[in-house]
Amino acid sequence: MRPKPNALNFACLLGLLLCGDLARSAAQSPSVRIVVKPENPLIEQGRSAQRLNFDFILKNGGPTAQHLNRIQVSVIDRSGKLVLRRALDENGGSSAGISTVGQRDVPPHQEISIFNPFFSIDNTVAIGRMVFEFFFNDAGTEMVSPLDFQSSREVIVVPKAFKDDVQSQLPLKGRAFVFDGHGFYAHHRRLDLAESSEGPNLISSNSLRYAYDLCPVDASGDMYHNGPYDKTHWYGYGTPIYAPSDGVITEAQNAVPENEYKGKQAIHPQIADIASTVFGNHIVLNQGHGEFILFGHMQTGSLRVVKGTRVKRGQLLGRIGFSGDAFIPHLHMMRMDSPDFLHAEGLPIYFQDFRRIVGAKTIYVRQGTIDTGEIVESGRQSKLPSSESR
Numbered sequence: 001m002r003p004k005p006n007a008l009n010f011a012c013l014l015g016l017l018l019c020g021d022l023a024r025s026a027a028q029s030p031s032v033r034i035v036v037k038p039e040n041p042l043i044e045q046g047r048s049a050q051r052l053n054f055d056f057i058l059k060n061g062g063p064t065a066q067h068l069n070r071i072q073v074s075v076i077d078r079s080g081k082l083v084l085r086r087a088l089d090e091n092g093g094s095s096a097g098i099s100t101v102g103q104r105d106v107p108p109h110q111e112i113s114i115f116n117p118f119f120s121i122d123n124t125v126a127i128g129r130m131v132f133e134f135f136f137n138d139a140g141t142e143m144v145s146p147l148d149f150q151s152s153r154e155v156i157v158v159p160k161a162f163k164d165d166v167q168s169q170l171p172l173k174g175r176a177f178v179f180d181g182h183g184f185y186a187h188h189r190r191l192d193l194a195e196s197s198e199g200p201n202l203i204s205s206n207s208l209r210y211a212y213d214l215c216p217v218d219a220s221g222d223m224y225h226n227g228p229y230d231k232t233h234w235y236g237y238g239t240p241i242y243a244p245s246d247g248v249i250t251e252a253q254n255a256v257p258e259n260e261y262k263g264k265q266a267i268h269p270q271i272a273d274i275a276s277t278v279f280g281n282h283i284v285l286n287q288g289h290g291e292f293i294l295f296g297h298m299q300t301g302s303l304r305v306v307k308g309t310r311v312k313r314g315q316l317l318g319r320i321g322f323s324g325d326a327f328i329p330h331l332h333m334m335r336m337d338s339p340d341f342l343h344a345e346g347l348p349i350y351f352q353d354f355r356r357i358v359g360a361k362t363i364y365v366r367q368g369t370i371d372t373g374e375i376v377e378s379g380r381q382s383k384l385p386s387s388e389s390r
Helices: 005-028 274-279
Strands: 032-037 042-045 049-052 055-060 066-076 082-089 111-115 120-122 129-138 151-157 176-180 212-216 240-242 247-253 260-262 265-267 281-288 291-298 316-319 331-336 351-358 361-368 375-378 386-389
Touching: 032 129, 032 151, 055 129, 247 274, 274 281, 274 291, 281 316, 291 316
Parallel strands: 361 386
Antiparallel strands: 032 055, 042 049, 049 120, 055 111, 066 082, 066 129, 129 151, 176 212, 176 375, 212 331, 240 316, 247 281, 260 265, 281 291, 291 331, 351 361, 351 375
C-alpha cells in the first residue's frame, strides 16, 4: 500500500531533519585526532625565554581532507589563571602568519606533523598548562573569515621543566662554531615524525630534537681554508673530542669508511647498518640518570674507547672526521633518553664553564645552552667583562 502524499512528505521532511542533525553532529565531532610528541614536553631554560620543543601529529580518520585554518594557544598558570593567548590564522591571505606552517591539509586517513609554532614563552611566565585549539574546514571550502570554521579540536599540553642532573662540558677545547643547533628553524628540530614513522625503520620520536653540529674555527671564525672541497682544509678535521662527563661507553663504531669530495659533491660509501649510515663512526656515552650522549661523524680509526670503557670527564674519545650522513667535516652531538636513536626522545644539554665569543667581547657562562650561529669555547677566563647562568 502506497503511503498517502502527506505521509510521504512527512517522511521526507523527517529524513531531511535527521540528515541535518547528523551533519551538525559531524561538524561538532571532527575526524582529526591530535597526538603530542613528546606527551609531556620539556621546558628548556634559555637566556631570555623558556623554549618549548615539541610536535603535533594530526591524524585524519575521516573520508574528507581537512584544512587547518587556525591554531590558538592559551597559557594557564599554576593557579589556573590565563596568562596569555596567541594565535596563527589566515588573516592576511597568502602572507598570513599560519603560512609558516608548511602543510595544513590533512588528507583522509592520513597524518601530518606540525612543529609547535609557539616555541618561546617569556621567562616571567609560570607555565602550568597550555591549551591548544585547532580549527578546521573541509579542504577547498570557501570560508567567510579566519573565525569561520566547521570543526575544532582541543588538546591540553602539560610541559615540565627540564633539570639537568649531569654536569657536562663542551667536548672541544678550542673555538667552535655552532653550525646548527636545535632552534625552531634548525634541521635537527624539524624531523617530520608523520613521514618518518613509515617504512621498515620506524621512528617513533625525535632523538635529534636537541642536537648540535659543531665546527672548530680559527680566530676569524672561518671553518676552512683554501676552499671547502677537501676535508683536510677544514680546521675541525682531526680535532680531538673529549668526554663531556664521566660515564660508560655503550656503543662504539670505529671502522666506517669516510666520505670524500668529488668536485663539489660529498660521496658517501654504501653501508648496511642504519646507525653507521647516519652517524658514521660514532660513540654512545651513558651519562647515568637515563641520559645518553651520541657523538657522530668521527674519523675512521680515531676512537680511543670501546664498548664497556669507563671514561672520565675530559678524557680523549676520538677525533672529528667526515663519515656518515654529512656534507662537511663536523661533530654531531646529541643527548637522548635511550641509547636507541630510532626510538629515543631528545634531551637538552646545559653546558658548564664555557665562553661565548661575541665579536671583541668574551662572555663567561657558568651554565647554559648554546645556539645556532654562536662561537663558543670551553673553559674559564681570568678577566671577564660579564657573566651569566643559562
